[in-house]
Structures are given as C-alpha cells and as structure tokens.
Amino acid sequence: AQKITQTQPGMFVQEKEAVTLDCTYDTSDQSYGLFWYKQPSSGEMIFLIYQGSYDEQNATEGRYSLNFQKARKSANLVISASQLGDSAMYFCAMRGGSSASKIIFGSGTRLSIRP
Amino acid sequence: DAGITQSPRHKVTETGTPVTLRCHQTENHRYMYWYRQDPGHGLRLIHYSYGVKDTDKGEVSDGYSVSRSKTEDFLLTLESATSSQTSVYFCAISESRQTTNYGYTFGSGTRLTVV
Numbered sequence: 001a002q003k004i005t006q007t008q009p010g011m012f013v014q015e016k017e018a019v020t021l022d023c024t025y026d027t028s029d030q031s032y033g034l035f036w037y038k039q040p041s042s043g044e045m046i047f048l049i050y051q052g053s054y055d056e057q058n059a060t061e062g063r064y065s066l067n068f069q070k071a072r073k074s075a076n077l078v079i080s081a082s083q084l085g086d087s088a089m090y091f092c093a094m095r096g097g098s099s100a101s102k103i104i105f106g107s108g109t110r111l112s113i114r115p
Numbered sequence: 116d117a118g119i120t121q122s123p124r125h126k127v128t129e130t131g132t133p134v135t136l137r138c139h140q141t142e143n144h145r146y147m148y149w150y151r152q153d154p155g156h157g158l159r160l161i162h163y164s165y166g167v168k169d170t171d172k173g174e175v176s177d178g179y180s181v182s183r184s185k186t187e188d189f190l191l192t193l194e195s196a197t198s199s200q201t202s203v204y205f206c207a208i209s210e211s212r213q214t215t216n217y218g219y220t221f222g223s224g225t226r227l228t229v230v
Contacts, residue, residue: 006157035218045205045221091157095218101146101165101209102173103219105157 002027002096006106013082014114020067021077021109023092029053032096034075035103036066039089048090051075079111087113118142121206121222128229134193136225138206140186146209147189148219149173149181151202158205164189196229203227 003026013019025034036048051059051066059066067076075094079086092106119140128134138147146165150158150173160173162181170181178200180192193200203226207219 004157009155033218043203043224045207045219047218047220050218102148102160102163103207103209104160105150107155107157 002029002094002104004092004094004104004106006092006109008109009107010110010112012112012114015084016081019079019082019086019111021079021090021092021111023075023077023106025073025075025092025094027073027094027096029096032094034066034068035093035095036064036075036077037091037093037105039091039108040085041088045091049077082113084113084115087111119206119208119220119222121204121225123225124223125226126228128196128227130197130229131195134196134227134229136191136204136206136227138189138191138222140189140208142208142210142220143186144208144210144220145186147183148207148209149179149189149191150205150207151175151200152205152224153202161191161204193227196227198229201227201229 005024032053034051038046049061049064051068063080065078089108091108093103095103122137148163149161152158159175161179164170164183182190203224205224206222
C-alpha cells in the first residue's frame with residue numbers, strides 16, 4: 001500500500017528564513033510522482049512542484065525546491081527566503097505507477113511565518 | 116480560469132436528508148475525483164471516475180455514491196447525510212493516467228455542514 005507521512009503538524013518560521021517541510025513516502029512502485037500543494041486560508045489548492053521518481057535532479061520552481069532522497073523515500077519541500085504570504089497549509093502527495101489514476105495525500109503541515 | 120467549478124460552495128443540511136454536490140469541468144479531462152478534507156487527515160479519496168459511466172471507490176466511499184453521465188459533470192451524492200460527513204469536499208480533474216507526472220486541478224471546494 002502507498003502512504004505519505006508528514007510528521008510536522010505545525011511550524012513557525014521567521015520571515016526571510018529558509019524552511020524545510022518534511023515528507024516521507026512508501027511505495028513498491030518503481031515509477032511514481034511526488035507533488036507538493038499549498039492551501040492558503042482562502043481554501044484553494046495550489047500546485048507548487050513536481051518530482052518524478054526517475055528524475056536525477058531535484059525539482060525547483062522559483063523559491064521552492066524539492067529535496068528528493070530516493071533511497072530514504074524522502075521528498076522534503078524547501079522554501080527559501082520565506083515570505084508572509086507563505087503562511088498556509090502544505091500537503092505532500094504521491095501518484096504511483098500501479099495506481100496512476102489516483103493521488104494520495106499526507107495529513108499536511110501548517111506553516112506560519114512570523115514578521 | 117474557471118476550468119473546474121463546484122456547486123454549491125456552502126451547504127447546511129439536516130441529518131438524514133439526501134445531498135448532491137456537483138463538479139463541472141470545461142477542460143475535457145478524462146479523470147475526475149472527489150476528496151474530502153478533514154483536520155488531521157489531509158485529503159482522502161471518496162470516489163473517482165475514469166470516463167463516462169466508469170467510476171470506482173476510493174478509501175472512504177461508505178455513505179457516498181457518484182455518477183458521471185457526461186464527461187463534464189461528476190456528481191457526489193450523500194444518500195442520507197450524517198454528522199460525520201460534515202467536511203470540505205474537493206473535486207479534482209486530471210488529464211491522463213498514462214504517466215505519473217500529471218497532477219490535479221482542484222475546484223474551490225464545497226463546505227458541507229450536517230446538523
């Protein structure tokens with residue numbers, strides 16, 4: 001069975017600091033994709049970044065990067081130079097090759113940025 | 116870009132009454148999903164569809180049914196609403212299952228309260 005684990009229910013970070021949100025996953029699939037979504041207080045789900053299991057380089061999108069450690073089954077999100085607008089709920093998610101029609105989500109991390 | 120819309124956005128209903136939530140897409144995507152979001156659980160898959168009249172159960176399907184008679188519409192029905200079904204419901208669409216790098220586009224969510 002596939003599983004996503006986010007062990008940090010909440011985090012507080014000072015503005016302009018970098019922050020790492022942890023995510024570990026479990027799958028027996030060789031081919032899979034990992035995603036991070038942001039959910040601000042307004043409620044919408046915003047796609048941030050994607051990493052494929054065969055991608056050799058870590059994915060980056062602006063201030064977001066995904067620290068992919070395949071052997072450890074880890075897919076941490078790194079936000080550089082955090083901003084007040086980064087305060088939100090963040091979900092790690094995975095889409096596996098054997099059930100590629102479905103994405104499973106972790107329980108989320110609530111990130112709060114202090115001015 | 117309103118490629119996916121959910122209705123209603125908010126609903127309060129009484130225990131035991133039937134409720135139908137609608138998801139409408141204009142993207143002609145094959146795959147459509149219903150998730151519920153609850154604190155501490157992230158998003159959990161209720162049902163999904165991989166084509167007109169083709170649907171399957173997710174991990175929390177008890178008490179829910181779905182129908183998809185047209186590509187653009189995916190309906191979620193609570194036959195007899197219970198207080199445990201108070202939640203935020205998200206619809207999502209996806210273009211393809213052939214590869215794992217297709218994420219979802221989410222609707223804005225429906226906040227359902229069962230009293």
